[in-house]
Amino acid sequence: MLLRPQPCGVSARPRARQGIAQVVRVAPAPRRRRALPRTPGAPARYYREDKASGATPANQPPPASQPTPSPNGDGAAPPKRAPKEAPVDGNEATARMAYAMSDVSFIYPITPATPMGEAVDQWASEGRKNVFGNVMQVTEMESEAGVAGALHGALAAGALVTTFTCSQGLLLMIPNMYKIAGELIPAVLHVTARALAGHALSIFGDHQDVMAVRQTGWAMLCSHSVQEAQDMALISHLTTFKARVPFVHFFDGFRTSHEINKIKLIDPEEIKPLVAEITPYIDDHRRRALNPAHPHQRGTAQGPDVYFQGIEAANPFHDAVPELVQETMDRVASVTGRQYHLFDYVGHPEADRVVVAMGSGSEVLESAVAHLNKLGQKVGLIKVRLFRPWSAEHLLAALPKTAKRITVMDRTKEHGSGGEPLLLDVSSTIQRHKVPIEVLVGGRYGLGSKDFTPAMAVAVYDNMAAPSPKDSFVVGIIDDVGFSHLTAGPELDDAVPDSTTECLFWGMGSDGTVGANKEAVKIIAAHDGMHAQGYFAYDAHKSGGVTTSHLRFGREPIKAPYLVATADYIGVHQPQYLIKYDTLERLRPGGVVLINAPWKSLEEVEAHVPERVKQQIARLRPQLYCIDAAGVAKDVGLGRRTNMVMQAAFFALSGVMPIEQAIPLLKESIKKAYSKKGDKIVNMNYAAVDAALDKLVKIEVPQGWRMGEDSRSFVGTAERAVHITGASSPADFLHQVVMPMLAMEGDKLPVSVFAPGGTFPPGTTAVEKRTIAAAVPIWDKAACTQCNICAFVCPHAAIRPALATPEELSGAPAGFGTVPIKGGGPALAGFQYRMQVSPHDCTGCELCVNACPDDALASKPIEQIMAGETANWDFFKGLPARGELFEKATVRGSQFQTPLMEFSGACEGCGETPYVKLLTQLFGRRMVVANATGCSSIWGGSAPANPYSVDATGHGPAWANSLFEDNAQFGFGIQMGVKQRRAALAAAAEVAVAQSVGSEELRAALGEWLQVKDNGALAGAAAARVEAALKASPAPADVSTAGGAALAHIAGNTDMLDKPSVWIVGGDGWAYDIGYAGLDHVFSTGEDVNILILDTEEYSNTGGQKSKSTPLGAVVKFAAGGKSRPKKEMGIMTMEGYPDTYVASVCLEANYNQVVKAMTEAEAHPGVSLIIAYAPCALQGPDGGMSKSQTDAKMAVDTGYWPLYRYAPPPRTHEPGTDIPRGVLALDSKKLKGDLEAFLSRENRFAILSRKDKDAADELHHQLDDSIHLRHERLKKMAADSKPQPSAGPAAAANGDGAAPPPAASS
């Protein structure tokens, strides 16, 4: 083991500094890397000029001009002046060029492309000018289909238009993409290439989406790095006008879009000459536009006589694209000095093995090429830049004549195809041009952002050298079903330059680690001669999840688009992660480890870390440091914000730059970030930096410590997972899949453990045990009045009432205090009551503490109560559920029902989850949920965490997510399927009864069931009787008779006996915008479905963009200047447009009873029901955080900002000659009171505009006030006009399900 005392970073200077008490100077071990020698005689890059065909198309596409002379032999002129260098991510790099080159943009959020839309919206709102001197006009549309339509229209009008999207969004654009290409209109669409939703949704990167549009006729240009994202964006914009072919410019989602790297920025000023060159083509584009001054018609319908020829007429334009792209590449190179080609070859000039690849993976392959050639092999790589139009000639020109074996790497999968798309293109080129090679194989890698590393790339080249190479292989996963995988060796020593420092940070979402690391990248990259790269990986939790930051720093450019594999520095910012995850697995021997913990000695470390970590310390001999960041932050007044402390410690220990230079830069960045908040905050952060350096503690690990010790106690994945979950005997799926995934080791799972089709079992969050609360509520039995409101408001189902007999309590832990149950009559006599918290599942949001009307809950630090309350919770879980003793449809009674949605991954205090939790308490055992994509599909369905669970009989919500845009139709389809199956079941029951088959009990039970089968409250009991009778006398085997067949049918479909309760759930972005057309259609059908809109008044899941529910004056993303139009009145529109729909507007945190009533009534209504639920969200920025969101919710209702009402439609028929019945509207928030401005000033989304532009805010708030009063008057009138009918109240009238009709406003 090497232990030379030299810095792990690029700075060789000692990091000695005044005032680091107790710190032994850092002396990280050296990297075990050697500088890469150049392959003798081989240039670093090798490109073969291709021969243009020379033919000029007859029907006049613009000819390619003469290539610009290439002053340096490589086609690239040196840049005129030193370009500005800056750390940016791929999205920003692209958006800068898109903004500079376009006048109009239509946008819609989708991860990971959203930041590009946000950037252009922001720049436009600041009045930034593009190269044409115009401020871009930016409009958010209702969906990507809408974006594509608007794009087409603006283009047809002659505008310069761009947009940004990926994945499902790109799929929605396909119809218009055909149109735009068919009409030969120049445009650029920037795509962060992302996976598609198939067996599961994935927001991560691969090429499935772009491959799904390769047939639309758009040119497709691929960027392989952050630098290229900028350069290819520009090349696309410049070429499209000449070519009259629209361009998709794409790069890898997350890997490139979200990687921060130091690049050479193109100054929009310096491209003006290039723009001047294409001005005639831009003018042509405008002249071709639809214009009554010189009209023409387009978009005609054509018959068999001419349609075909019309398509072929465009050929010359598409044929000309490759030359035009190359020409633009050359022109751009003359300005930037960076020369690209349609296919760039790198590697040995006489390579016998060549890989063809596209995207960031090619950068990884390039490091393998360097490594292998250095070992004396002859390998090469062709990087595909222009994918469409495919230019076989240019590919062949780039391919070394010596190549005998070729592998094509695709980052996509096409089930059932003869090969993935890039492979097919290369194959056809090879075959049609009769290229004499021995082997051509294809492989897949990197789907859904699976890491692709240099060692895997080496495996690809090794495969090619084998006597019979694997074809259609995968790399990066273990395919133990088809055995198609290649096995990679150890990671390479020389994949990054020797001078590079690699760092890995383990943080918790919202603890500031990621933000601090982004700042560190900026600080270091700004340093002369330094390069920096940052990549950040998150888990699926909305908050409190794990983040890992992968940072690299060095003196040479960093081309390493993969995770850090051997870290010189590891920061463990949450000490519990040492137990939960294998945090040190990627540590380089002798590297630096910093743990955020108050431990001061090796003994203390030993006492707290698991055996596995001790073994790693013994084996890897890190330089180990601890810091009590929480203590430091508290002392300087920063409370729980430990990020500045950890960042200062990082600069002190990592050695990436001398500490005496780093500290002033860090302080400068503090000043920049916090000066708006005042000197006090700035000084507190300064103090945190200074104190951090003083409080670092070096833990000396003696030579030979624990070496040679028995490692049988080594904790493996499963054991660690058991530790996390607290489970004692993990069942198969949990053990094999869920637990390794929870331990962040899903990457190691083989194909065979997954259920094909992507299904996951219920209730897995119950074993997750995140333990993220700093303090949890403890119950005061003397003060409690047993209202159950705390449980009612808890978003996480982490506090629940217990009911037990004295006998059941005999084995209770000592701390399990109870009191006699209050009320409930004889049925409850003798029962004891308790309110129990689950300390591992509570998020510490304090909603329950603030909601308790009796002050019977107080937050206590988790370490004080953990042991006792864990034992209490475990005991509580063993008590019988006693929901049946209570009336469900009450606030108190609902909380005695076991929630069948628990411990979701939502943010602390989320306002969406309590609604869904309550639904499961009311109807969970018979619910089917169609869930739109959005926060509710992420906290509700991020594998392996499934919060939907089952009751003691195994019944519980069946949950599915189709797509964001089609959820209403999906839920409607479920209902139609259910309806058809139940109709067949009813028909069979009728036959069985009529033909007197089966036992007498069965026939009686069936007869009864037929009476009540559509009544949700009664069908369950009748179903149980049918099932019992069937069990008692099974169906006869003879299915040849009608009666026998009917009985067999009933026996085979008992799961349809109880009435399914179909719920269509989603956010306002879905309901008001992208899914509205579907929703509207479902209203029109009158079918028995229930719709719940979780209305956060913005697109929460993608970071808070504007929806049509966003109110006037709110500053959200895509409305940087404040929303200037009123929100859509979904409830009023529905009541007026579809009066037979049940409609309720509710706010759980403001009126508990009303929401229970509304849900009960909605479910009982036999037609369509709509509940619009006000859902406080962290992104609204309530004053005091989510723990105080209840105050905001109450003010929202009091001021009329959020009205409460319930509308019951009239009966569907009425007696001739009587009055036509009307629906009944109950306005539950009758009077407006309170001060609207006081409410608005509590919420950052409104307050932000008041701070920025008081006059604009006053005006918009005034308009908002007016609209609230107008709506209130309107609702009052609607309520007064609606007369209660004797038979009104669909619930009572239709099925007697126990729900009272809403009272009329007058009653």
Ligand SMILES: Cc1ncc(C[n+]2csc(CCOP(=O)(O)OP(=O)(O)O)c2C)c(N)n1
């Ligand atoms: C076609 C398509 N476009 C965009 C997205 C990205 N996307 C996923 S969720 C979401 C926002 C959801 O907002 P909302 O419906 O209000 O629900 P919330 O997150 O607020 O609960 C968006 C834009 C997508 N999944 N599919």
Ligand code: SF4
């Ligand atoms: S603090 Fe929040 S998560 Fe914990 S029990 Fe209370 S409401 Fe539930």
Ligand code: SF4
């Ligand atoms: S709705 Fe808001 S609070 Fe709830 S999970 Fe989404 S972002 Fe978090």
